[in-house]
Amino acid sequence: MTTPARPRLALVPGEPAGVGPELCVRLAQQAHAAELLAYADPDTLQAAARALGLPLRLREPGQPCGPGELAIRPVPQARPVRFGEPDPANAAAVIEALTLGAAACLHGECQGLVTGPVHKASINAGGIPYSGTTELLAAQAGADVVMMLANPSLRVALATTHLPLREVPDAITAAGLERVLRVLHAALVRDFGLATPRIAVLGLNPHAGEGGHLGREEIEVITPCLERLRAEGLRLEGPLPADTAFLPAKLAGFDAVLAMYHDQGLPVLKHAGFEQAVNITLGLPYPRVAVDHGTALDLAGSGRADPSSLLAAVDLCSRLAARRLPA
CATH class of the missing domain: 3.40.718.10 (Isopropylmalate Dehydrogenase)
Known part of the structure; x- marks a missing residue:
């Protein structure tokens, strides 16, 4: 696989009913030092864009993206999202998006992973034993x-x-x-x-x-x-x-x-x-940076969530991934 001239980051919004999807929509409105490839449910991202009144065009992986555009590998949810109301039926899609994004990093398709906030209680209520994303990624990679x-x-x-x-x-x-x-x-x-x-x-x-x-x-x-x-x-x-x-x-x-x-x-x-x-x-064998806040269910869909932590995560992950690219 050809290594890109700039890093490609796997972007996982996290809990679909939280603020993660709308923060990713905000992220897509501007240029970044890395290519972004979202692992998410397309309908959820579009619903977040509508809630914010922002444009969002979802594109195939590898296509150039301008403002308001985001490349995506679809990870369908079992049920449509209702912002502010986590649905345990969608827990499998949350975990699948994380593991697919991480696998892309392990296989060289992406050079870093950026993750949004997850809702641990909803994942466990969905029948999936889950203590945290850090532990999940460590087990997948076999890393300390x-x-x-x-x-x-x-x-x-x-x-x-x-x-x-x-x-x-x-x-x-x-x-x-x-x-x-x-x-x-x-x-x-x-x-x-x-x-x-x-x-x-x-x-x-x-x-x-x-x-x-x-x-x-x-x-x-x-x-x-x-x-x-x-x-x-x-x-x-x-x-x-x-x-x-x-x-x-x-x-x-x-x-x-x-x-x-x-x-x-x-x-x-x-x-x-x-x-x-x-x-x-x-x-980990690749850089992983996550937001340092929760799902903020009370803000989901309102447009009032602060994207600063996700922007900082993408910026740092871009720099860490760039350091690992071949000269």
Whole structure:
């Protein structure tokens, strides 16, 4: 297969009853650094265009697209969309669009994947066990992955993702932490062009354990892991107390922060720039960038959804994919 002169991105709107389809329609109104190929139900995209009062002409893959045009590989839904009302009957189409878009990246037809928000409850109600798109893509590719969220000023990766808080300490293991740090380091080198990335590693406990008085995970797990990897040349600092690690003067010295759990790092990142925040899956054989917001069912079909995160996802995925194209 001939590699295109510029990257081609698989675009998956996500939950058809949410804001994903209309955000894709907005995306189609302007030019981008990459070609876009949507994996979606054509009728749903047209319904979103009508709701927004915007033009949308769907074209065959490979055809040039101007403003108001979008190339598509149709993934039909079982039932017509009703914006704001997820239908479990359409869960299979949501999963099929994700897996087809990812397969196109694995087979070289596309060079990156951009995904909109999905509705986990609707997918599970449709009889499909589903914990998240990151996990789905990792299983499909057979890859070890790490979730990292980013905005223009900050990158935050996660040692654990969607776990109840009471399960987090047991999930922080030496082997798991080493795997996450290696994936994060390699991605910062390959995808972000950082020859020797500097990573701040947060502690698990308040004050990073206060010398063992507030918990021993830092002493028994985190610090020994960091020391082993530092001996290999990785630039790691920590474990750092999370309540001061995000001070601007400290962040200026780091390329990324590794948080031990979801709500330790992500509230800070979202406060620092939610509208342009994106979710990046590190460790896949291709770049995958997702919006950092939900389906916003209450806004679906209203035209009031902010497209900033999807625009940022396409822009970043385009740049990451371009770095991987042959010279």
